[in-house]
Amino acid sequence: MPELPEVETVVRTLEHKINNRIIKEVHVLWKNLIEYPDPDSFSVLLRDQQFIGFSRRGKFLLFELTDFIMVAHLRMEGKFYVYSEHTEPVKHTHIVFILDNGELHYNDVRKFGRFDLYRKGEPLKCLASLGYEPFDDRLTGALLKKYCRRKKTPIKTQLLDQSMIAGIGNIYANEICFDVKLNPEHPACFISENKWDEIIQSTRRILAEAIKAGGTTIRSYTSSLGVTGLFQQNLHVHSRNDELCQCGTVIKKVFVNGRGTYFCPRCQKQNALMVAITGKIGSGKSTVTEMFEEAGIPVISCDSVNADLWHQAEVINEIEKITGKRTKKEVSTVIYSDPVTKKKLENYLHDLIWKKIESYYQVNKNEKLVAVEVPLLFETDWYRRFDCNILVTCNDRTVIERLKSTRNMSEENAITVLNNQLSDDAKRDMADVIIENDSTVSKLKESVNRRVNDIINSLPKD
Numbered sequence: 001m002p003e004l005p006e007v008e009t010v011v012r013t014l015e016h017k018i019n020n021r022i023i024k025e026v027h028v029l030w031k032n033l034i035e036y037p038d039p040d041s042f043s044v045l046l047r048d049q050q051f052i053g054f055s056r057r058g059k060f061l062l063f064e065l066t067d068f069i070m071v072a073h074l075r076m077e078g079k080f081y082v083y084s085e086h087t088e089p090v091k092h093t094h095i096v097f098i099l100d101n102g103e104l105h106y107n108d109v110r111k112f113g114r115f116d117l118y119r120k121g122e123p124l125k126c127l128a129s130l131g132y133e134p135f136d137d138r139l140t141g142a143l144l145k146k147y148c149r150r151k152k153t154p155i156k157t158q159l160l161d162q163s164m165i166a167g168i169g170n171i172y173a174n175e176i177c178f179d180v181k182l183n184p185e186h187p188a189c190f191i192s193e194n195k196w197d198e199i200i201q202s203t204r205r206i207l208a209e210a211i212k213a214g215g216t217t218i219r220s221y222t223s224s225l226g227v228t229g230l231f232q233q234n235l236h237v238h239s240r241n242d243e244l245c246q247c248g249t250v251i252k253k254v255f256v257n258g259r260g261t262y263f264c265p266r267c268q269k270q271n272a273l274m275v276a277i278t279g280k281i282g283s284g285k286s287t288v289t290e291m292f293e294e295a296g297i298p299v300i301s302c303d304s305v306n307a308d309l310w311h312q313a314e315v316i317n318e319i320e321k322i323t324g325k326r327t328k329k330e331v332s333t334v335i336y337s338d339p340v341t342k343k344k345l346e347n348y349l350h351d352l353i354w355k356k357i358e359s360y361y362q363v364n365k366n367e368k369l370v371a372v373e374v375p376l377l378f379e380t381d382w383y384r385r386f387d388c389n390i391l392v393t394c395n396d397r398t399v400i401e402r403l404k405s406t407r408n409m410s411e412e413n414a415i416t417v418l419n420n421q422l423s424d425d426a427k428r429d430m431a432d433v434i435i436e437n438d439s440t441v442s443k444l445k446e447s448v449n450r451r452v453n454d455i456i457n458s459l460p461k462d
Protein backbone atom coordinates (compact mmCIF):
# COMPACT_ATOMS: atom_id res chain seq x y z
CA MET A 1 0.00 0.00 0.00
CA PRO A 2 1.47 3.35 -0.98
CA GLU A 3 2.24 5.63 1.94
CA LEU A 4 3.16 9.28 2.17
CA PRO A 5 6.64 8.99 0.60
CA GLU A 6 5.33 6.82 -2.25
CA VAL A 7 2.42 9.19 -2.89
CA GLU A 8 4.82 12.13 -2.82
CA THR A 9 6.99 10.30 -5.36
CA VAL A 10 3.99 9.59 -7.61
CA VAL A 11 2.87 13.24 -7.38
CA ARG A 12 6.32 14.56 -8.31
CA THR A 13 6.67 12.09 -11.17
CA LEU A 14 3.23 12.98 -12.56
CA GLU A 15 4.06 16.66 -12.26
CA HIS A 16 7.14 16.04 -14.33
CA LYS A 17 5.21 14.02 -16.94
CA ILE A 18 1.81 15.67 -17.38
CA ASN A 19 2.09 19.26 -16.12
CA ASN A 20 0.25 21.63 -18.50
CA ARG A 21 -1.40 18.74 -20.39
CA ILE A 22 -5.04 19.32 -21.31
CA ILE A 23 -7.69 16.64 -20.76
CA LYS A 24 -9.62 16.00 -23.95
CA GLU A 25 -11.80 13.10 -22.81
CA VAL A 26 -12.28 10.87 -19.76
CA HIS A 27 -13.53 7.28 -19.83
CA VAL A 28 -14.54 5.86 -16.47
CA LEU A 29 -14.61 2.08 -16.93
CA TRP A 30 -15.33 1.24 -13.28
CA LYS A 31 -17.84 3.76 -11.99
CA ASN A 32 -17.51 2.95 -8.28
CA LEU A 33 -14.09 4.59 -8.22
CA ILE A 34 -15.73 8.00 -8.54
CA GLU A 35 -16.89 9.12 -5.14
CA TYR A 36 -17.94 12.68 -5.99
CA PRO A 37 -19.72 13.93 -8.07
CA ASP A 38 -21.39 11.16 -10.15
CA PRO A 39 -19.19 9.36 -12.73
CA ASP A 40 -20.88 10.99 -15.74
CA SER A 41 -20.45 14.54 -14.39
CA PHE A 42 -16.86 13.64 -13.47
CA SER A 43 -16.07 12.92 -17.13
CA VAL A 44 -18.00 15.90 -18.51
CA LEU A 45 -16.53 18.44 -16.06
CA LEU A 46 -12.96 17.34 -16.71
CA ARG A 47 -13.16 17.97 -20.44
CA ASP A 48 -10.76 20.74 -21.58
CA GLN A 49 -9.29 21.14 -18.11
CA GLN A 50 -5.55 21.68 -17.90
CA PHE A 51 -3.26 20.15 -15.23
CA ILE A 52 -1.59 23.14 -13.55
CA GLY A 53 -0.64 22.02 -10.05
CA PHE A 54 0.35 18.83 -8.22
CA SER A 55 0.40 18.34 -4.48
CA ARG A 56 -0.23 15.86 -1.69
CA ARG A 57 -2.22 15.88 1.53
CA GLY A 58 -1.68 12.81 3.74
CA LYS A 59 -1.90 9.92 1.31
CA PHE A 60 -4.16 11.83 -1.11
CA LEU A 61 -2.96 13.18 -4.46
CA LEU A 62 -4.26 16.64 -5.38
CA PHE A 63 -4.38 17.72 -9.01
CA GLU A 64 -5.09 21.36 -9.62
CA LEU A 65 -6.92 21.92 -12.90
CA THR A 66 -8.12 25.10 -14.57
CA ASP A 67 -11.42 25.21 -12.62
CA PHE A 68 -11.29 22.14 -10.39
CA ILE A 69 -9.30 20.20 -7.83
CA MET A 70 -9.22 16.47 -8.50
CA VAL A 71 -8.38 14.40 -5.41
CA ALA A 72 -7.25 10.79 -5.76
CA HIS A 73 -6.51 8.11 -3.17
CA LEU A 74 -4.68 5.02 -4.40
CA ARG A 75 -5.64 2.85 -1.40
CA MET A 76 -4.14 -0.63 -1.73
CA GLU A 77 -3.04 -1.05 -5.33
CA GLY A 78 -3.89 2.06 -7.35
CA LYS A 79 -1.30 3.05 -9.96
CA PHE A 80 -0.98 5.66 -12.68
CA TYR A 81 0.59 5.01 -16.07
CA VAL A 82 1.51 7.73 -18.55
CA TYR A 83 1.69 6.93 -22.26
CA SER A 84 2.90 9.18 -25.04
CA GLU A 85 0.52 7.65 -27.59
CA HIS A 86 -2.83 5.91 -27.72
CA THR A 87 -2.75 2.71 -25.67
CA GLU A 88 -5.51 0.11 -25.26
CA PRO A 89 -6.70 -0.28 -21.67
CA VAL A 90 -5.57 -3.52 -20.02
CA LYS A 91 -7.53 -5.75 -17.64
CA HIS A 92 -7.29 -3.57 -14.53
CA THR A 93 -7.35 -0.15 -16.22
CA HIS A 94 -10.40 1.63 -14.79
CA ILE A 95 -10.03 5.27 -15.86
CA VAL A 96 -8.52 6.60 -19.07
CA PHE A 97 -7.69 10.30 -19.40
CA ILE A 98 -7.12 11.18 -23.07
CA LEU A 99 -4.74 14.16 -23.08
CA ASP A 100 -3.85 16.63 -25.80
CA ASN A 101 -0.59 14.78 -25.98
CA GLY A 102 -0.69 11.17 -24.77
CA GLU A 103 -2.80 9.38 -22.17
CA LEU A 104 -3.00 8.91 -18.40
CA HIS A 105 -4.35 5.53 -17.22
CA TYR A 106 -5.47 4.63 -13.73
CA ASN A 107 -5.01 0.96 -12.95
CA ASP A 108 -6.26 -0.73 -9.78
CA VAL A 109 -6.37 -4.52 -9.25
CA ARG A 110 -8.41 -4.26 -6.04
CA LYS A 111 -10.62 -1.34 -7.18
CA PHE A 112 -10.32 0.33 -3.75
CA GLY A 113 -9.01 3.66 -5.06
CA ARG A 114 -11.21 6.78 -4.94
CA PHE A 115 -11.56 9.96 -7.01
CA ASP A 116 -13.28 13.21 -6.02
CA LEU A 117 -13.68 16.33 -8.13
CA TYR A 118 -14.37 19.70 -6.52
CA ARG A 119 -14.92 23.07 -8.09
CA LYS A 120 -12.20 25.49 -6.85
CA GLY A 121 -13.33 27.19 -3.65
CA GLU A 122 -15.60 24.29 -2.72
CA PRO A 123 -14.54 22.59 0.55
CA LEU A 124 -12.54 19.40 -0.12
CA LYS A 125 -14.86 17.16 1.87
CA CYS A 126 -12.84 13.97 1.46
CA LEU A 127 -9.91 15.63 3.28
CA ALA A 128 -11.97 17.12 6.11
CA SER A 129 -11.04 14.58 8.79
CA LEU A 130 -7.30 14.58 8.10
CA GLY A 131 -4.94 15.61 10.91
CA TYR A 132 -1.69 17.52 10.62
CA GLU A 133 0.88 16.92 7.93
CA PRO A 134 3.99 15.41 9.57
CA PHE A 135 6.03 18.44 8.49
CA ASP A 136 3.55 21.01 9.85
CA ASP A 137 5.19 23.24 12.49
CA ARG A 138 1.98 23.25 14.51
CA LEU A 139 2.46 19.56 15.20
CA THR A 140 4.16 19.43 18.63
CA GLY A 141 4.74 16.98 21.46
CA ALA A 142 2.49 19.06 23.71
CA LEU A 143 -0.35 18.78 21.20
CA LEU A 144 -0.05 15.01 20.76
CA LYS A 145 0.32 14.42 24.50
CA LYS A 146 -3.00 16.15 24.98
CA TYR A 147 -4.62 14.52 21.95
CA CYS A 148 -3.79 11.03 23.26
CA ARG A 149 -4.48 11.66 26.93
CA ARG A 150 -7.47 9.30 27.03
CA LYS A 151 -6.33 6.88 24.31
CA LYS A 152 -5.19 3.47 25.47
CA THR A 153 -4.65 2.57 21.80
CA PRO A 154 -1.26 0.97 21.08
CA ILE A 155 1.17 3.63 19.83
CA LYS A 156 1.67 1.72 16.56
CA THR A 157 -2.10 1.87 15.86
CA GLN A 158 -2.32 5.49 16.99
CA LEU A 159 0.35 6.51 14.48
CA LEU A 160 -1.89 5.10 11.72
CA ASP A 161 -4.77 7.36 12.80
CA GLN A 162 -4.99 9.75 9.84
CA SER A 163 -6.97 12.26 11.88
CA MET A 164 -3.96 12.73 14.19
CA ILE A 165 -1.08 12.80 11.67
CA ALA A 166 -1.92 12.39 7.99
CA GLY A 167 0.20 10.11 5.88
CA ILE A 168 1.79 7.50 8.16
CA GLY A 169 1.01 3.94 7.07
CA ASN A 170 2.01 0.53 8.30
CA ILE A 171 5.62 0.46 7.05
CA TYR A 172 6.59 3.78 8.57
CA ALA A 173 4.62 3.25 11.81
CA ASN A 174 6.73 0.11 12.37
CA GLU A 175 9.94 1.97 11.58
CA ILE A 176 9.07 4.97 13.78
CA CYS A 177 8.35 2.73 16.81
CA PHE A 178 11.70 1.03 16.27
CA ASP A 179 13.51 4.33 15.89
CA VAL A 180 12.19 5.77 19.17
CA LYS A 181 12.55 2.41 20.96
CA LEU A 182 8.89 2.04 21.86
CA ASN A 183 7.11 -1.28 22.11
CA PRO A 184 4.43 -1.06 19.36
CA GLU A 185 1.78 -1.94 21.95
CA HIS A 186 2.78 0.79 24.39
CA PRO A 187 -0.45 2.68 25.20
CA ALA A 188 -0.54 6.09 23.53
CA CYS A 189 -1.88 7.77 26.69
CA PHE A 190 1.28 6.90 28.64
CA ILE A 191 3.93 8.61 26.53
CA SER A 192 5.73 11.70 27.81
CA GLU A 193 5.58 15.01 25.99
CA ASN A 194 9.34 14.78 25.41
CA LYS A 195 8.91 11.33 23.88
CA TRP A 196 6.16 12.67 21.60
CA ASP A 197 8.60 15.35 20.45
CA GLU A 198 11.05 12.57 19.69
CA ILE A 199 8.35 10.66 17.78
CA ILE A 200 7.61 13.75 15.65
CA GLN A 201 11.32 14.30 14.90
CA SER A 202 11.72 10.65 14.03
CA THR A 203 8.62 10.66 11.79
CA ARG A 204 9.92 13.68 9.88
CA ARG A 205 13.40 12.25 9.46
CA ILE A 206 12.21 8.80 8.33
CA LEU A 207 9.63 10.19 5.89
CA ALA A 208 12.08 12.75 4.50
CA GLU A 209 14.66 10.04 3.91
CA ALA A 210 12.04 7.82 2.29
CA ILE A 211 10.89 10.64 0.00
CA LYS A 212 14.50 11.23 -0.97
CA ALA A 213 14.88 7.53 -1.79
CA GLY A 214 11.71 7.64 -3.92
CA GLY A 215 9.65 5.70 -1.40
CA THR A 216 9.67 2.03 -0.58
CA THR A 217 8.98 -0.56 -3.24
CA ILE A 218 7.77 -3.66 -1.53
CA ARG A 219 5.95 -6.69 -2.77
CA SER A 220 2.51 -5.28 -2.11
CA TYR A 221 3.16 -2.03 -3.90
CA THR A 222 5.30 -1.42 -6.92
CA SER A 223 5.24 2.11 -8.16
CA SER A 224 4.29 2.50 -11.78
CA LEU A 225 5.80 5.35 -13.80
CA GLY A 226 9.14 3.60 -13.91
CA VAL A 227 10.12 4.71 -10.42
CA THR A 228 11.71 2.22 -8.06
CA GLY A 229 11.75 3.21 -4.40
CA LEU A 230 14.99 2.47 -2.64
CA PHE A 231 13.90 3.00 0.92
CA GLN A 232 13.41 -0.71 1.59
CA GLN A 233 17.16 -0.85 1.98
CA ASN A 234 16.78 1.41 5.00
CA LEU A 235 14.04 -0.54 6.72
CA HIS A 236 15.16 -1.75 10.14
CA VAL A 237 12.25 -3.97 11.15
CA HIS A 238 9.40 -3.83 8.62
CA SER A 239 8.93 -7.16 6.82
CA ARG A 240 12.18 -8.41 8.38
CA ASN A 241 10.68 -10.97 10.77
CA ASP A 242 13.07 -13.82 11.64
CA GLU A 243 16.02 -11.71 10.50
CA LEU A 244 18.48 -10.24 12.97
CA CYS A 245 18.12 -6.71 14.32
CA GLN A 246 21.33 -4.67 14.39
CA CYS A 247 21.53 -5.60 18.10
CA GLY A 248 21.65 -9.31 17.22
CA THR A 249 18.12 -10.16 18.40
CA VAL A 250 15.60 -11.88 16.12
CA ILE A 251 12.94 -9.47 14.84
CA LYS A 252 9.43 -10.59 15.71
CA LYS A 253 6.19 -10.28 13.80
CA VAL A 254 2.91 -9.88 15.68
CA PHE A 255 -0.49 -8.50 14.78
CA VAL A 256 -1.53 -5.26 16.43
CA ASN A 257 -5.10 -4.29 15.65
CA GLY A 258 -5.00 -6.72 12.73
CA ARG A 259 -1.96 -5.16 11.07
CA GLY A 260 1.40 -6.88 10.60
CA THR A 261 3.73 -5.38 13.18
CA TYR A 262 7.48 -5.94 13.27
CA PHE A 263 9.67 -5.10 16.22
CA CYS A 264 12.84 -5.97 18.07
CA PRO A 265 11.97 -7.47 21.48
CA ARG A 266 15.26 -6.15 22.86
CA CYS A 267 15.53 -2.63 21.40
CA GLN A 268 11.79 -2.09 21.94
CA LYS A 269 11.42 -3.81 25.27
CA GLN A 270 8.61 -2.40 27.40
CA ASN A 271 10.37 -0.56 30.23
CA ALA A 272 8.73 0.79 33.39
CA LEU A 273 6.47 3.80 32.93
CA MET A 274 7.79 6.86 34.70
CA VAL A 275 4.92 8.31 36.67
CA ALA A 276 4.94 11.65 38.49
CA ILE A 277 2.76 12.34 41.51
CA THR A 278 2.10 15.96 42.37
CA GLY A 279 -0.38 18.16 44.18
CA LYS A 280 -0.38 21.31 46.23
CA ILE A 281 0.77 21.40 49.84
CA GLY A 282 -1.63 19.49 52.07
CA SER A 283 -3.29 17.72 49.12
CA GLY A 284 -2.15 14.31 50.32
CA LYS A 285 0.35 13.62 47.52
CA SER A 286 2.78 12.05 50.02
CA THR A 287 0.04 9.76 51.30
CA VAL A 288 -0.73 8.78 47.70
CA THR A 289 2.98 8.16 47.07
CA GLU A 290 3.09 5.89 50.14
CA MET A 291 0.07 4.02 48.81
CA PHE A 292 1.90 3.43 45.53
CA GLU A 293 4.77 2.01 47.54
CA GLU A 294 2.39 -0.26 49.49
CA ALA A 295 1.07 -1.48 46.14
CA GLY A 296 4.59 -2.68 45.32
CA ILE A 297 5.61 0.22 43.05
CA PRO A 298 9.16 1.58 43.46
CA VAL A 299 8.86 5.22 44.57
CA ILE A 300 11.27 8.09 45.03
CA SER A 301 10.56 11.59 46.31
CA CYS A 302 12.23 14.79 45.10
CA ASP A 303 11.98 16.30 48.57
CA SER A 304 13.89 13.46 50.21
CA VAL A 305 16.50 13.39 47.43
CA ASN A 306 16.91 17.13 47.96
CA ALA A 307 17.21 16.67 51.75
CA ASP A 308 19.94 14.05 51.20
CA LEU A 309 21.88 16.43 48.97
CA TRP A 310 22.10 18.93 51.82
CA HIS A 311 24.07 16.34 53.80
CA GLN A 312 26.77 15.90 51.17
CA ALA A 313 29.96 17.91 51.66
CA GLU A 314 30.72 18.39 47.95
CA VAL A 315 27.17 19.61 47.32
CA ILE A 316 27.38 22.09 50.20
CA ASN A 317 30.73 23.36 48.88
CA GLU A 318 29.13 23.96 45.50
CA ILE A 319 26.13 25.67 47.14
CA GLU A 320 28.55 27.96 48.97
CA LYS A 321 30.23 28.83 45.67
CA ILE A 322 26.84 29.83 44.23
CA THR A 323 25.27 31.59 47.24
CA GLY A 324 28.13 32.37 49.64
CA LYS A 325 26.30 30.44 52.39
CA ARG A 326 26.39 26.87 53.72
CA THR A 327 23.19 26.28 55.71
CA LYS A 328 19.68 25.91 54.33
CA LYS A 329 18.43 28.79 56.48
CA GLU A 330 21.16 31.25 55.40
CA VAL A 331 20.83 30.20 51.79
CA SER A 332 17.06 30.77 51.82
CA THR A 333 17.61 34.33 53.13
CA VAL A 334 20.06 35.05 50.29
CA ILE A 335 17.94 33.66 47.47
CA TYR A 336 14.76 35.30 48.80
CA SER A 337 16.02 38.68 47.58
CA ASP A 338 18.26 37.52 44.73
CA PRO A 339 16.39 35.85 41.85
CA VAL A 340 19.53 35.35 39.75
CA THR A 341 21.30 33.38 42.46
CA LYS A 342 18.06 31.55 43.19
CA LYS A 343 17.82 30.42 39.56
CA LYS A 344 21.47 29.33 39.56
CA LEU A 345 21.02 27.31 42.73
CA GLU A 346 17.83 25.73 41.44
CA ASN A 347 19.48 24.74 38.19
CA TYR A 348 22.31 23.12 40.08
CA LEU A 349 20.08 21.23 42.53
CA HIS A 350 17.39 20.25 40.00
CA ASP A 351 20.08 18.74 37.81
CA LEU A 352 21.41 16.63 40.68
CA ILE A 353 17.90 15.56 41.71
CA TRP A 354 17.06 14.53 38.16
CA LYS A 355 20.28 12.50 37.86
CA LYS A 356 19.37 10.69 41.06
CA ILE A 357 15.85 9.98 39.76
CA GLU A 358 17.26 8.69 36.49
CA SER A 359 19.64 6.29 38.18
CA TYR A 360 16.81 5.09 40.42
CA TYR A 361 14.74 4.51 37.30
CA GLN A 362 17.55 2.57 35.61
CA VAL A 363 17.74 0.20 38.57
CA ASN A 364 13.96 -0.35 38.45
CA LYS A 365 13.26 -0.20 34.74
CA ASN A 366 12.17 -3.83 34.57
CA GLU A 367 9.27 -3.07 36.90
CA LYS A 368 5.87 -1.98 35.53
CA LEU A 369 6.04 1.55 36.92
CA VAL A 370 8.37 3.83 38.80
CA ALA A 371 6.63 6.62 40.72
CA VAL A 372 8.28 9.94 41.53
CA GLU A 373 6.81 12.48 43.93
CA VAL A 374 7.45 15.89 42.35
CA PRO A 375 5.97 18.85 44.29
CA LEU A 376 6.76 21.45 41.60
CA LEU A 377 5.94 19.28 38.58
CA PHE A 378 3.90 21.89 36.71
CA GLU A 379 5.78 24.92 38.02
CA THR A 380 8.89 23.57 36.29
CA ASP A 381 9.00 21.85 32.90
CA TRP A 382 9.41 18.45 34.51
CA TYR A 383 5.90 17.39 33.54
CA ARG A 384 7.25 16.97 30.01
CA ARG A 385 9.55 14.19 31.16
CA PHE A 386 6.99 11.79 32.61
CA ASP A 387 4.87 9.18 30.81
CA CYS A 388 2.00 9.91 33.16
CA ASN A 389 1.39 12.92 35.40
CA ILE A 390 -0.87 12.25 38.36
CA LEU A 391 -2.42 15.19 40.17
CA VAL A 392 -3.73 14.74 43.71
CA THR A 393 -6.38 17.35 44.38
CA CYS A 394 -8.26 18.40 47.45
CA ASN A 395 -10.63 21.28 48.14
CA ASP A 396 -9.08 24.34 49.78
CA ARG A 397 -11.13 24.14 52.98
CA THR A 398 -9.88 20.62 53.73
CA VAL A 399 -6.28 21.61 52.91
CA ILE A 400 -6.46 24.58 55.29
CA GLU A 401 -7.80 22.38 58.09
CA ARG A 402 -5.04 19.81 57.40
CA LEU A 403 -2.32 22.48 57.47
CA LYS A 404 -3.71 23.84 60.75
CA SER A 405 -3.82 20.46 62.44
CA THR A 406 -0.73 18.71 61.03
CA ARG A 407 1.65 21.67 60.65
CA ASN A 408 0.35 23.94 63.41
CA MET A 409 -0.32 26.80 60.97
CA SER A 410 -2.71 29.63 61.72
CA GLU A 411 -5.74 29.98 59.43
CA GLU A 412 -4.14 33.08 57.90
CA ASN A 413 -0.78 31.37 57.28
CA ALA A 414 -2.44 28.35 55.77
CA ILE A 415 -4.40 30.55 53.35
CA THR A 416 -1.26 32.48 52.36
CA VAL A 417 0.70 29.27 51.74
CA LEU A 418 -2.15 27.91 49.65
CA ASN A 419 -2.54 31.09 47.59
CA ASN A 420 1.15 31.08 46.75
CA GLN A 421 0.74 27.82 44.85
CA LEU A 422 -0.33 27.27 41.29
CA SER A 423 -4.07 26.58 41.41
CA ASP A 424 -5.49 23.10 40.87
CA ASP A 425 -7.53 24.42 37.96
CA ALA A 426 -4.37 25.31 36.05
CA LYS A 427 -2.86 21.91 36.89
CA ARG A 428 -5.97 19.87 36.08
CA ASP A 429 -5.64 20.83 32.48
CA MET A 430 -2.09 19.45 32.35
CA ALA A 431 -2.59 16.27 34.38
CA ASP A 432 -3.13 12.85 32.80
CA VAL A 433 -4.76 11.30 35.86
CA ILE A 434 -6.53 13.12 38.68
CA ILE A 435 -6.98 11.57 42.10
CA GLU A 436 -9.51 13.40 44.27
CA ASN A 437 -8.66 13.32 47.94
CA ASP A 438 -11.66 14.97 49.59
CA SER A 439 -12.94 11.94 51.40
CA THR A 440 -11.59 9.21 53.70
CA VAL A 441 -8.22 7.45 53.66
CA SER A 442 -9.84 4.14 52.72
CA LYS A 443 -11.64 5.77 49.77
CA LEU A 444 -8.32 7.29 48.72
CA LYS A 445 -6.58 3.94 48.95
CA GLU A 446 -9.31 2.34 46.88
CA SER A 447 -8.96 4.96 44.17
CA VAL A 448 -5.13 4.75 44.18
CA ASN A 449 -5.23 0.96 43.79
CA ARG A 450 -7.75 1.25 41.00
CA ARG A 451 -5.53 3.75 39.15
CA VAL A 452 -2.42 1.61 39.62
CA ASN A 453 -4.22 -1.47 38.26
CA ASP A 454 -5.65 0.55 35.40
CA ILE A 455 -2.21 1.69 34.35
CA ILE A 456 -0.59 -1.75 34.75
CA ASN A 457 -3.41 -3.50 32.85
CA SER A 458 -3.02 -1.13 29.92
CA LEU A 459 0.63 -2.14 29.40
CA PRO A 460 1.62 -4.77 26.83
CA LYS A 461 1.78 -8.27 28.28
CA ASP A 462 5.17 -9.95 28.13
Ligand SMILES: [Zn+2]
Binds near residue numbers: 246248264266
Ligand atom coordinates in the same frame (compact mmCIF):
# COMPACT_ATOMS: atom_id res chain seq x y z
ZN1 LIG B 1 17.36 -4.79 18.43
